Amino acid sequence: MNALRNVSALVEKEWRHYFGSPIAYVALAMWTLLFGAFHVLIFRQFLLYSMRSAQQMEFGGAPKLSLNEMVIGHVLQNMAVVALFITPMLTMRLFAEEKRQGTLELLATAPITGMQIILGKFLGALSLFALMIAAGLLNFLLLWQYATVPPEWKPVATGALALLLLGACFIAVGLFVSTLTRNQIVAGTLTFGLLLGLWILGWMDDPSAGPITRVFAYLGLLTHLSELMKGVLDLKDIVFYVSFTVFGLFLAHQSVESQRWRA
Amino acid sequence: MIEVENLTKRYGRHTAVDGISFRVNRGEILGFLGPNGAGKTTTMRILTCYLPATEGTARVAGFDVFEQPLEVKRRVGYIPETPPLYPDMDVETFLDFCAKIKGIPAGERKARIDEAVEKCRVGDVRRTLIGRLSKGYRQRVGLAQAILANPEVLILDEPTAGLDPKQIIETRELIKGLGGDHTIILSTHILPEVSMTCGRVVIINKGKVVAEDTPDNLMHRLKGAATLRVEVRGDLGTAESALRGVPGVLAVRPPGPVGSGAFEVEAAAGADVRADVARAVIGKGLDLVGLTQAGMSLEEIFLHLTTTEPVHADVPPKAQEVTA
Numbered sequence: 001m002n003a004l005r006n007v008s009a010l011v012e013k014e015w016r017h018y019f020g021s022p023i024a025y026v027a028l029a030m031w032t033l034l035f036g037a038f039h040v041l042i043f044r045q046f047l048l049y050s051m052r053s054a055q056q057m058e059f060g061g062a063p064k065l066s067l068n069e070m071v072i073g074h075v076l077q078n079m080a081v082v083a084l085f086i087t088p089m090l091t092m093r094l095f096a097e098e099k100r101q102g103t104l105e106l107l108a109t110a111p112i113t114g115m116q117i118i119l120g121k122f123l124g125a126l127s128l129f130a131l132m133i134a135a136g137l138l139n140f141l142l143l144w145q146y147a148t149v150p151p152e153w154k155p156v157a158t159g160a161l162a163l164l165l166l167g168a169c170f171i172a173v174g175l176f177v178s179t180l181t182r183n184q185i186v187a188g189t190l191t192f193g194l195l196l197g198l199w200i201l202g203w204m205d206d207p208s209a210g211p212i213t214r215v216f217a218y219l220g221l222l223t224h225l226s227e228l229m230k231g232v233l234d235l236k237d238i239v240f241y242v243s244f245t246v247f248g249l250f251l252a253h254q255s256v257e258s259q260r261w262r263a
Numbered sequence: 264m265i266e267v268e269n270l271t272k273r274y275g276r277h278t279a280v281d282g283i284s285f286r287v288n289r290g291e292i293l294g295f296l297g298p299n300g301a302g303k304t305t306t307m308r309i310l311t312c313y314l315p316a317t318e319g320t321a322r323v324a325g326f327d328v329f330e331q332p333l334e335v336k337r338r339v340g341y342i343p344e345t346p347p348l349y350p351d352m353d354v355e356t357f358l359d360f361c362a363k364i365k366g367i368p369a370g371e372r373k374a375r376i377d378e379a380v381e382k383c384r385v386g387d388v389r390r391t392l393i394g395r396l397s398k399g400y401r402q403r404v405g406l407a408q409a410i411l412a413n414p415e416v417l418i419l420d421e422p423t424a425g426l427d428p429k430q431i432i433e434t435r436e437l438i439k440g441l442g443g444d445h446t447i448i449l450s451t452h453i454l455p456e457v458s459m460t461c462g463r464v465v466i467i468n469k470g471k472v473v474a475e476d477t478p479d480n481l482m483h484r485l486k487g488a489a490t491l492r493v494e495v496r497g498d499l500g501t502a503e504s505a506l507r508g509v510p511g512v513l514a515v516r517p518p519g520p521v522g523s524g525a526f527e528v529e530a531a532a533g534a535d536v537r538a539d540v541a542r543a544v545i546g547k548g549l550d551l552v553g554l555t556q557a558g559m560s561l562e563e564i565f566l567h568l569t570t571t572e573p574v575h576a577d578v579p580p581k582a583q584e585v586t587a
Contacts (some may be wrong), residue, residue, distance in 0.1 A: 002366060009363035015351075020351045071546040106347035106408070109311045111336040261315055 006112040010120020011127065014094070015110055018128055020222075027086055028132055031079075035136035038078045039071070043259060046070050067151040073229045076159040080225060082161025083129075083167050084195055089175025090128060092188035094121045095256070099182040108260070118252050120170075121236055122175055129167040133160055155231030162228035165241035169221055179255040195221075264287045264416060264448040265310065269319035273306050279305040281470035292442040294457030294464040294478070295450040302470040303450040303576065304344060307386055307420050312343045312450070337366065340414040340445075344421045346405025350394030354385055354404055357393060358411060365412040375411055383407040383437065397428040406434070408442065423456060435460050439579075464546045493538065494525040494553030495544055502526065505543045511536045525553060 018024035050065050051234060098104040107117050144150045174191040181187050202220025217223055220230050221244075224237040265287040272280040280302040287293045295303050304482050308314040310321055312332040320327060326334040346455050349357055359378065362372045373587070374525055383403040388396060393404060402422065409417055422438065423431045439460050443448060451457060458478035466474040474481065495502040499517060506515045516527040530536040537554060544551045 003365075006364055009360060010465075012363075013360050014355065017280065017349075017351060045375055050287055099347070103347040103349060105313055105343050106361070107364070108313050108338070108342050109336055110361070111333050112364050113333070254527060260313070 003113075003116055005115045007120045007123065010112075010117060011124040014121055015128070017093075018090075018124070020054075023089065023130060027090060027128070028135060029060055031082065031086060031132045032135050034082050035066055035079055036073045036139055037073070039139040042074050042078075043071055063222050067147060068155045068231065069151070071143065072140060072151060072156055073159060075139075076163055076229055076233025080166055081165060083163065083170060083197060085192070086100070086132075087125075087129065087167060087170035087173050088188045088191035088195065090125045091119070091171050091191060092184045094125065094175055094179070095178040095252075096182050096184045096187045100184075114256050118175065118249055118256070122171060122249060125171045125175070126164075126168055129166060129171065133163055151170075152231070158231050159229050161233075162225055162237075165228075165238065165245075166221060166225060168245040169241055169248065172245040172252070173198070176248050176252040176255060179259070181253050207229075264292075264324060265448065266318070267306070267310070268297060268321045268374070270306065270309060270316050270321055271318035271548055272309060272314065273317045274303075277540055279469055280309070280316075283467060283470070283472045284319075285465050285472060285475060287446055289446055292438070292441050292449060293460030294452065295467065296452070296457050297450075297467040299451055301452075301467045303452075303467065304420055306344075306467070307341070307418050307448065307450060311339055312336055328395050329406040333443070339418060340409035340412065340416070340419060341418045342402075342405045342409045342422060344424060346401055346408070348393045348401055348447045350402060350406075351392065353390050353392050354380075354396075354407075355389045357404065358407060361408045361411055367412055367419050375413070379407040379411045380439075382410065383435075398425050399427065402426060406437065410445075413500045415446060417441060417445045419447065419449045421450070421452070422449055423427045423453070429455075430475065490556070491528040491530065491540060492553065492555045493528050493540055493544065493551070496552050497547075497549035501543060501547050502544060502549055505547045505549070506540065509536055509539045509543050511539070526547070 003246070015024075016028075039240070046065070049070070049217055053065060083238065095104070108114075112239050137156070140156060170191075174187070177191045177194065178184075178187040180190075198219070198221045200220070200222075201216050202222030203217075205217035205220065206213070209217070224240045227234050228237055267286070268284050269282050270280055270284070271278065271282050274525075283302070283306065285293075297303050305314065310328060312321060312335050314330050315329060320329070322328070323335045324338045326338070328335050335399045343413070349360075352360070355376070359372065360375045361563065362375060367375050381414075385400060385403050385407055388400055388404075396404065398443050402425075406419075406422065411418070419438065423434050423472070426434060428564055433457065438447065438449060442460075449457075449460060461478060464476060464478050464481055465472055493502075493506065503517055506512060506526060509528075511527055511530050513531055514529040518525055518531075528536070528540060531571060537556075541551055541554060
């Protein structure tokens, strides 16, 4: 009960920082703008394809076009890349700023545990990211409104979940990196580099590769995204993202504690 | 209320705090005096569970700072040297956040905030962003944060640093008013400050306790009275009466449980009583094991302390005596 109150107090504080500064507005604006832009562009392309296939239909046998796969899945895939750029900006100040301001001393001498501080900060950033996803999903309402065959909702839900889980991993990594420095720019740049590295590990995914390469590819954040984006809710992908996030938070906790000992 | 035993903190090869021991009783205001870099902040950070000690123990209200940090943190209000504040919050929001993480129940939060705001006189800036406040107000908001949960123990690291003379006086009066209800440790490098606020003073230098006394006695010693450390083997009672009998000796303090285990003999300024002290001890058939002039080291430390106030009008008579 106490733990819950402490964590929620920290989440509220982080939201105050996000919305008391331009960070939240810039992040939300950029995100929704890009979401909308991708949606429009990809949807136009889809219209072009469907027009062509309609012409082909006269000669019989055209490929079946799915709004889910060709529009929604595609947009969400693109937004995952955008998340790679935006989440370091949400996480870079989480610990670096507290350290620079000296307010970490306030938190560390209050009757709350280190894990509660980390969870509060993590959930604060993650809930803002969830809000960004929700705002972006509003774009798809247009499809339900105007499409003659409305898309299925399930792949949209799993796609949004995939994006949220991916964001949780990004935020956990960013939180950890932010504990390492008192400089926000350093934290942000380092996080972005690290995330990009984890991202491209997925490019090594190749069925013919050796076992070591496959292990590295498995650790790639991208590798586990595609099935969820297609609407396949596979437990192993969810377990991967959740355990990756937990590991990141664990590292952040160890980092904060060990700095106390070395300080 | 606070028991510190043999506390040591090393940063790599540098020893910041070197085996210090002291006690603070309930309701007492203890001054923690020492030049910059003496280890005051490190000791306070250990007491507030911010840093772990390398060796030794510290107990606050009966709870060990290492074993039961949450219990200690619940009972301690702390202001670091620069008050930790969020510049993008207003005073009210900041105190509300502090009340939440300090575990004050929702029903009492408003009353506690009102009380702290009133005690620290920050009522007129309740809705102002902390980033826009002057140094004096920030210090007071920091103090309001520290007393918010009505903690049994207050640990204040240089609470008057960087304030103007008027604010310094106000802050000291505020701290004095908090004594009695709260047990307070207050660190400073300004000598007159302790004489005005504290009942007892611990002087530390280079990580070690070099003196522990009431402010008045310390001032007295500083004025030139020579202090001898006399180490005697044998019956301590006989030794004490022998020492008191020596002409020119003003006071004799028997060896305490902490410290070097030697008598501290205070002689009148200018009088060299060393030969008489030696004769008196040996005359009673006791062994004189050591005889050193203790006053010197203390004086050297005082040289590094700030002995005057920045503005003359605010200097109390005691402080002027010191500089005279």
